[in-house]
Amino acid sequence: MADTRHNEHGTGERKGPLSRFTILDASRVRAGPTAVRLFADMGARVIKLEIPPGAPGGDDMIGGRDHNRADYENLHRNKESLTLNMKTPEGVKILHELVSRADVFIENYRPDVKHRLGIGPDALRAINPRLVYASISGFGQDGPYAGWPGFDSIAQGMGGLMSVTGKPGEGPMRVGIPLADLCAGHFCAMGILTALLEREASGEGQWVQTSLLEAQIAMLDFQAAQWLVDRKIPEQTGNEHPLTVPTGVFATSDGYLNIAAIGQTMWKRLCEALEVPHLVDEPGMGSDPERVRNRDKVNAAIEAALRTRTTAEWTERLLKAGVPCGPIHRIDQVFADPQVKHLGVAWPMQHAELGDVALVGQPMRFSRYPRDLPPQPAPLQGANTDDILRELGYSAAQVDELRAAYIV
Structure with a gap:
């Protein structure tokens, strides 16, 4: 697809090491958008697919623009937004047109939903065999818990993290960030990148899967190894390291x-x-x-x-x-720290409503792609719908008809 994004001078494409890729983001909440954010920050064109206003099944989950504006801006910067009702034949037709031109499709529906809608990996890769289809679930695409809704705190508990967090005797403790969500997103991004690299040799895409539960267990690392190798059950040690003192x-x-x-x-x-x-x-x-x-x-x-x-x-x-x-440090002290300032972790952004603010930058640096462009604010819902549909060949009248029917 042609890339309509502009740099700060108003002309040309937003450059980056992944600028040749187009990502369709049908994910919600945090894990999927976290995976996609990496691609958006690295220059890929990311089209965020959202339920049209007024259509049944609208998105009111955590991360919505009106729920927590700071979180929304940080999570969805550098993306475009297309409203699309994929529960309708017309919406699926538009999705198929997008898929035919895209490199990646990512979703985090419950495992059965995508197949019921006819937008599963087999259906979409039949349209574009080079497509990398990525899925994040709570507990896996099959198995006894496949249908369970997946949330970070539940994965932290079932994945063992809460049993080794906190002081001895005070009961299980959730960590202060959505670690399972974030790690599932990062592992998914690595899986997508691996599949894109493999595609260069095979010419074909494939289905990439991860889950909150798997990601959380993987992050146990040496704590998990204590059980798997030595059959030792790790205990809570509060702020102390379980294996080294002091x-x-x-x-x-x-x-x-x-x-x-x-x-x-x-x-x-x-x-x-x-x-x-x-x-x-x-x-x-x-x-x-x-x-x-x-x-x-x-x-x-x-x-x-x-x-x-x-x-x-x-x-x-x-x-x-x-x-x-x-x-x-408290969080304010983190960003006041001279080393943090030197590293430029806070990514300055100019926002029409919020003014001069900053987002959390990616913790990676590339010698040939300096981060010299500010991030683009998170898009308003459907902000790019008309432009994207025009790229697909739809007329203004056709777009109006689709919008009146709550398809876009």
Whole structure:
């Protein structure tokens, strides 16, 4: 499809390493839009498919423009919006026309819905065999839980994360971000990129699948390996690392400090920097396994020393000694941090309604594609409908008829 997006000078295409690809985004809520955001930020043309206003089944889920404007802008920047009712034959016909020209179609319906609508992977890849069809579900495309609705907190619980998060004895704890959603989105994006690379050799697309449950379990990493390999069930350890001590959050004279003294060498450096060298060979502290068994004793001794100076003083002193450490920031302090400012993590954006704001940039850099263009604000619902349909050959009168019938 021709790309109608413009740069800040009003002419030409928005460039990026993925600008040759067109993505059709039929996903909702967070996991799917997170996957698609990567492509949009990297220059791909992303067309967000939304239920037309007034049509049954409108989208009122989390992430809607009126629900949380900051979230919506951050999640849907750099995209176009086409309203399309895919529950109608006319809507499916338009979708087929788009699919014939697209590279990727992504959805996160319940597994049976896409097949019922006639927009499953077999149906769409029959139109365009090069299409990469991507699906994100809660629990997989088949199996005993395939029909369950998938939400982040449920996946965090069923995927084991909540059992190892929080302090011992205080019950399961959800982490403060939608980790299962976000990771499912990132894994889906990696799957799509892999399929696009494979297509260069085979000439064919394929169906890429992931789920919140699988993504969450994959993120357990070493905690899962403790069970799979050693048959050890990991427990909650709060802010502390389950396998190395002292590693965690410690109080100082004016706040808190994160310390990661992993291994015997770091333990010796830490004790010397804290001016408690006698702890190095203290009974019950002389090795990693001993410190893990006596973590309360070790942590109490370390914190007693740390309470004598401020967080800033200890940070400077420990880093000079080669001990990994750092302060614990609130979100406002994160973006005020000089290193964060240097990295340009906050991506400045000019918005007609919100003014000068910033979004969270992608944590990747490319030497030949500097991030020199500001992000484009998230589109209003259906903002690009007329232009996209005109590209497909529809007249203004035909678009008016489709809109009157709640098809677009």
